[in-house]
Amino acid sequence: MPVIDIVGGGILGLALGYDLIKRGIGVRIWERSRELGGLMGRTRFDDLDGLEVDRYYHAILSSDRTLMRLFDELGLRSEVRMTVTSMGFYHDGKLYSMSTPLDFLRFPPLSPIDRFRLGVTILQARRVKDWRALEQTPVVEWLTKLGGRGTVEHIWKPLLRAKFDGGFDNVPATYIWSRLVRTTDTREKGGAVEKMCFLPGGYAMLINALAKAITERGGQITTGVAIQQVHVSEGRVCGLRLSNGEIDSDGAVLTLQTPIARRLLPPEAADVNARWSRLEEYLGIVCMLLVLRRSLSPYYTLNITDERIPFTGVIETTNLIDRQFTNGYHLVYLPKYVAPDNLFAQMNDEALQRSFLVYLRQMFPDVRPDDIAAVRIGRERYVEPLHPIGRTDDIPPFTTDIAGLYLVNSSQIYPQLTNGEAAVAHAARAAGIIEQTLRSLSESQQTVAV
Ligand SMILES: Cc1cc2nc3c(=O)[nH]c(=O)nc-3n(C[C@H](O)[C@H](O)[C@H](O)COP(=O)(O)OP(=O)(O)OC[C@H]3O[C@@H](n4cnc5c(N)ncnc54)[C@H](O)[C@@H]3O)c2cc1C
Structure with missing residues (x-):
C-alpha cells in the first residue's frame, strides 16, 4: 500500500x-x-500564570457516540467529565432560564398557544427520519408550519439571524432539524436535565x-x-x-x-x-474571549433575542468546565459569525473589544473593569460551511x-x-x-x- x-x-x-x-x-x-x-487549538496567557484554555469554546455532548468510542480506543474515556448544564435567553433586558420544558412554558414573549407549539416543533422535528424531505424547504417556512409565527419571531429568527449574520432566507430546514436532534439527544429524565462533557485539557x-x-x-x-x-x-x-x-x-x-x-x-x-x-462559501467568526474574576450567569449558552447586541451569544464555558482547570478564572466567549464584508470582521482588535464591551455592559451593567483579568480576540475566515437550499x-x-x-x-x-x-x-x-x-x-x- x-x-x-x-x-x-x-x-x-x-x-x-x-x-x-x-x-x-x-x-x-x-x-x-x-x-x-x-x-480546536489552545491559547496561553503568560501573565496569568501560564493559564492555557481553548481558543474557541468546545463542548462535547453526552450523545457524541463516535467520539466516546474514540476516547475508549485512545484510553481517554476516564478523563471525560460530565456536568449538568443549562441554557438561557436574554430577552428585553432580562435573563430567562430555558433549560427545562417548564422554563419554555414560562417564557414571557410566547403566548400559551406559542409555548405549546414550540414543544410540538421539537417533538415533530425529532420524528423526521428522512432529512432529504426537508432540504428543499426554507427553514423559516418549516418552523412557521410547525410552531406558528410567534415562536418564529421570538425564538427562531433571533437565533438564525445571529448564526447566519442576518441572511437566512436560503437556509434549508435541515439546519434546525439537525441542531434539534443533536441537542435534545443530550437530555435525560424526560428532557428536564441536559448533560455536557469536557476534557480537562480541552x-x-x-x-x-x-x-x-x-x-x-x-x-x-x-x-x-x-x-x-x-x-x-x-x-x-x-x-x-x-x-x-x-x-x-x-x-x-x-x-x-x-x-x-x-x-x-x-x-x-x-x-x-x-x-x-x-x-x-463559508462564514467566518470573530470571537472575544474574556478571562473573568466573576461569573456572568449560570448558563453555558445564553442566547440573545435583542437584535441590537451584535454577538451570537454569551458562552460561559466554566459553567461546564470545572474551574480547577482554569486557575479559578471564569471563561466567557462572545462569538459573532460574520460574512467577510461584515463591519465587525473588518474592525481592528481594539475597536472590536471596545464595542463588544459596551454591549456586554448593556447586558450586565455591574461588570467592572477589574473583573476582567484578560481579553483575547480570535478571528477565522472559514468556519461554518454554508449549504443553501437544494444544493446537496x-x-x-x-x-x-x-x-x-x-x-x-x-x-x-x-x-x-x-x-x-x-x-x-x-x-x-x-x-x-x-x-x-x-x-x-x-x-x-x-x-x-x-
Ligand atoms: C467558535 C467556535 C466554536 C465551536 N464549538 C464547537 C463545539 O462546541 N463542539 C464541537 O465539536 N465543535 C465546535 N466547533 C467546530 C470545530 O472547531 C470544527 O468543526 C473543527 O475544529 C474543524 O476541524 P477541521 O480539521 O475541519 O479544520 P481546522 O481545524 O481548520 O484544521 C485545518 C488545518 O489545516 C491547516 N492548514 C491550512 N492550510 C494549510 C496548508 N497549506 N498546509 C498545511 N496545513 C494547512 C490549518 O492550520 C489547520 O490546522 C467550533 C468552532 C468554532 C470556531
Whole structure:
C-alpha cells in the first residue's frame, strides 16, 4: 500500500490519519502552524500564570457516540467529565432560564398557544427520519408550519439571524432539524436535565492522543510546514511543493476548507477546481474571549433575542468546565459569525473589544473593569460551511478525476453540523472510501504489470 499525504493537522486530518493507519495505509500529516489542532487549538496567557484554555469554546455532548468510542480506543474515556448544564435567553433586558420544558412554558414573549407549539416543533422535528424531505424547504417556512409565527419571531429568527449574520432566507430546514436532534439527544429524565462533557485539557487532549497513536504506528507528522501545491503528472498525484522544498507523493488528501484547498490545485486539475468551486462559501467568526474574576450567569449558552447586541451569544464555558482547570478564572466567549464584508470582521482588535464591551455592559451593567483579568480576540475566515437550499448535489465528493487526489473537509459534513463528533465520523467514512480506491488502483497496476 502507498503512503498518503494528509494536508491539515486539525481534527479531520488527525482522525483521518489515525483511521487510515489502522487500515494499514501509511500516512504523512502536514500542518502549517507550529501547533496541531486548527480551530480546536489552545491559547496561553503568560501573565496569568501560564493559564492555557481553548481558543474557541468546545463542548462535547453526552450523545457524541463516535467520539466516546474514540476516547475508549485512545484510553481517554476516564478523563471525560460530565456536568449538568443549562441554557438561557436574554430577552428585553432580562435573563430567562430555558433549560427545562417548564422554563419554555414560562417564557414571557410566547403566548400559551406559542409555548405549546414550540414543544410540538421539537417533538415533530425529532420524528423526521428522512432529512432529504426537508432540504428543499426554507427553514423559516418549516418552523412557521410547525410552531406558528410567534415562536418564529421570538425564538427562531433571533437565533438564525445571529448564526447566519442576518441572511437566512436560503437556509434549508435541515439546519434546525439537525441542531434539534443533536441537542435534545443530550437530555435525560424526560428532557428536564441536559448533560455536557469536557476534557480537562480541552480537545487538545484528543488531538495529542491522536498524534501519539499515529506516530506510534509509524505515521509521520510535520508541523510548521505549509503545502503550497499538489503536483500532478499523467492524471495522477506525483508530488507536493512544501514551504521548504519539494517531495514525491503517491497521493494527497486535502482536509482544508474548500477555498484554501483550491489554492493548492495545479493547472492540470482545472476540472477538479471547477467542481469544488460549486459549493465553497463559508462564514467566518470573530470571537472575544474574556478571562473573568466573576461569573456572568449560570448558563453555558445564553442566547440573545435583542437584535441590537451584535454577538451570537454569551458562552460561559466554566459553567461546564470545572474551574480547577482554569486557575479559578471564569471563561466567557462572545462569538459573532460574520460574512467577510461584515463591519465587525473588518474592525481592528481594539475597536472590536471596545464595542463588544459596551454591549456586554448593556447586558450586565455591574461588570467592572477589574473583573476582567484578560481579553483575547480570535478571528477565522472559514468556519461554518454554508449549504443553501437544494444544493446537496454541489457538495464535492471525496474522490476526484485525478488519481490519488482527495478532498475530505467540513463542507461535506451535511446535514449534520460541523463539530468534533461529526468530523470524526466523517473521517472514518472517508478513510473507507480512500482505502477502497487505493486497493483498486494497486490491483489495476498489478494487472497492467502482469
Ligand atoms: C467558535 C467556535 C466554536 C465551536 N464549538 C464547537 C463545539 O462546541 N463542539 C464541537 O465539536 N465543535 C465546535 N466547533 C467546530 C470545530 O472547531 C470544527 O468543526 C473543527 O475544529 C474543524 O476541524 P477541521 O480539521 O475541519 O479544520 P481546522 O481545524 O481548520 O484544521 C485545518 C488545518 O489545516 C491547516 N492548514 C491550512 N492550510 C494549510 C496548508 N497549506 N498546509 C498545511 N496545513 C494547512 C490549518 O492550520 C489547520 O490546522 C467550533 C468552532 C468554532 C470556531
